[in-house]
Amino acid sequence: MGLQAYLTLAAVVFCIGLFGVMTRRNTIGILLGIELMLNSVNINLVAFARYSGDVTGMVFTLFTICITVAEAAVGLALVILLFRVRRTVTADHLDLLKG
Amino acid sequence: MSADVLAFWFLAIVLVGSALAVVLTKNLFHAVLWLALALTGTAGVFLLLDAEFLAAVQLLLYAGGIVTIVVFAIVVTERLVGERLSQTSRRIGGGAVVAGGVLALLLNAMRGQPFPAARPEMAGDLTRLIGETVLTRFVLPFELLAVLMLAALMGAIYFARPDE
Numbered sequence: 001m002g003l004q005a006y007l008t009l010a011a012v013v014f015c016i017g018l019f020g021v022m023t024r025r026n027t028i029g030i031l032l033g034i035e036l037m038l039n040s041v042n043i044n045l046v047a048f049a050r051y052s053g054d055v056t057g058m059v060f061t062l063f064t065i066c067i068t069v070a071e072a073a074v075g076l077a078l079v080i081l082l083f084r085v086r087r088t089v090t091a092d093h094l095d096l097l098k099g
Numbered sequence: 100m101s102a103d104v105l106a107f108w109f110l111a112i113v114l115v116g117s118a119l120a121v122v123l124t125k126n127l128f129h130a131v132l133w134l135a136l137a138l139t140g141t142a143g144v145f146l147l148l149d150a151e152f153l154a155a156v157q158l159l160l161y162a163g164g165i166v167t168i169v170v171f172a173i174v175v176t177e178r179l180v181g182e183r184l185s186q187t188s189r190r191i192g193g194g195a196v197v198a199g200g201v202l203a204l205l206l207n208a209m210r211g212q213p214f215p216a217a218r219p220e221m222a223g224d225l226t227r228l229i230g231e232t233v234l235t236r237f238v239l240p241f242e243l244l245a246v247l248m249l250a251a252l253m254g255a256i257y258f259a260r261p262d263e
Binding site for chain 2: 001002003004005006007008009011012013014015016017018019020022023024025026028029031032033035036039042043046047049050051052053055056058059061062063065066067068069070071072073074076077078079080081083089092
């Protein structure tokens with residue numbers, strides 16, 4: 001398989017994640033969509049690294065995986081905190097900043 | 100070569116199917132399980148790309164770590180709210196149009212580009228190469244990453260701690 005096949009697969013998964021982020025009402029559901037998008041970016045990085053014969057892209061993927069895990073931990077802690085304060089998960093109800 | 104193509108299509112179908120299930124299924128808990136399948140499929144794609152170490156990291160951190168954290172968050176919030184796990188989506192038509200538009204844009208940008216069809220031979224073991232690169236050329240970002248992880252985990256614990 002050529003590089004283009006991997007890039008196409010990553011693009012499809014990215015757009016599915018984007019769809020999830022835009023349409024989900026539940027905050028945790030939105031976070032799952034973000035995970036899908038970040039994941040497809042990792043596929044791109046590894047594919048480019050392999051097809052250009054340079055290991056740097058794989059090292060960068062290692063870093064992005066770690067940062068994504070940190071993001072998920074903080075994001076879910078915020079969700080739990082939001083539940084405590086507002087008693088809701090629905091993103092539409094979290095409109096404190098709406099003027 | 101034929102086995103490679105077959106494995107790629109199998110993984111592509113699993114990945115796209117489970118990703119669709121993540122964003123479309125009603126039950127939030129099932130969505131997390133589908134996400135675990137999608138992340139495992141991605142680890143398979145990494146294996147196809149000769150990145151065995153990244154596949155292991157993907158399984159350990161992503162499929163193991165994130166899925167566990169999300170399940171914890173669902174259980175905690177479920178207990179707090181006492182609602183059912185089902186969730187609804189909104190503006191599906193608009194979301195599909197925007198996502199489809201972005202996909203068309205990406206595919207259009209890719210079309211006609213001179214992408215390489217064959218992989219160059221890598222000199223030596225890739226896992227060994229990754230390890231050597233991380234601990235020589237990228238040792239400073241690596242150490243910064245450790246600080247970032249510590250700060251993020253401490254922040255998460257601070258946010259989610261029980262009230263005194």
